Amino acid sequence: MSDPQTTKSAYAKPIPVPSHESRPFWEALRQHKLTMPKCSACGHRWFPPTLLCPSCRSAEVVWEPVSGRGKVFSFVNFHRNYHKGFADERPYCVAVVALDEGPRMISNVIGIAPDEVRCDMAVEVVYEDIAETATLAKFKPVG
Numbered sequence: 001m002s003d004p005q006t007t008k009s010a011y012a013k014p015i016p017v018p019s020h021e022s023r024p025f026w027e028a029l030r031q032h033k034l035t036m037p038k039c040s041a042c043g044h045r046w047f048p049p050t051l052l053c054p055s056c057r058s059a060e061v062v063w064e065p066v067s068g069r070g071k072v073f074s075f076v077n078f079h080r081n082y083h084k085g086f087a088d089e090r091p092y093c094v095a096v097v098a099l100d101e102g103p104r105m106i107s108n109v110i111g112i113a114p115d116e117v118r119c120d121m122a123v124e125v126v127y128e129d130i131a132e133t134a135t136l137a138k139f140k141p142v143g
């Protein structure tokens with residue numbers, strides 16, 4: 001039996017369900033590694049994952065680690081509550097992060113007041129273990 005004093009409260013936000021295409025991404029995140037699909041034929045990197053290279057249509061897709069560094073390409077701060085699990089975190093920042101390697105991904109910028117987030121701000125990945133089966137990649141300002 002677990003002690004209610006030490007039991008973590010249940011995660012109240014949606015937990016990602018990996019698709020066939022995204023499963024390598026989520027499995028790497030469990031190891032606190034950020035990976036992106038890369039085309040062995042033309043070298044293109046992209047996100048979200050697809051089974052064929054969106055540049056040359058090759059199926060020679062491999063997953064490779066990326067630096068986890070990038071810049072805020074665009075962002076919006078959410079004030080309205082769309083899900084009860086986020087109610088206590090408002091406002092929060094949802095950003096498109098352009099990774100140094102090229103792909104862009106949607107995530108949260110944390111560790112800074114949402115109204116201080118700016119486009120082109122340098123950010124780096126941080127990992128948030130939200131369940132035994134899921135880890136999220138979020139971003140914080142560099143330095």
Ligand SMILES: [Zn+2]
Nearest residue numbers: 039042053056
């Ligand atoms: Zn390609």
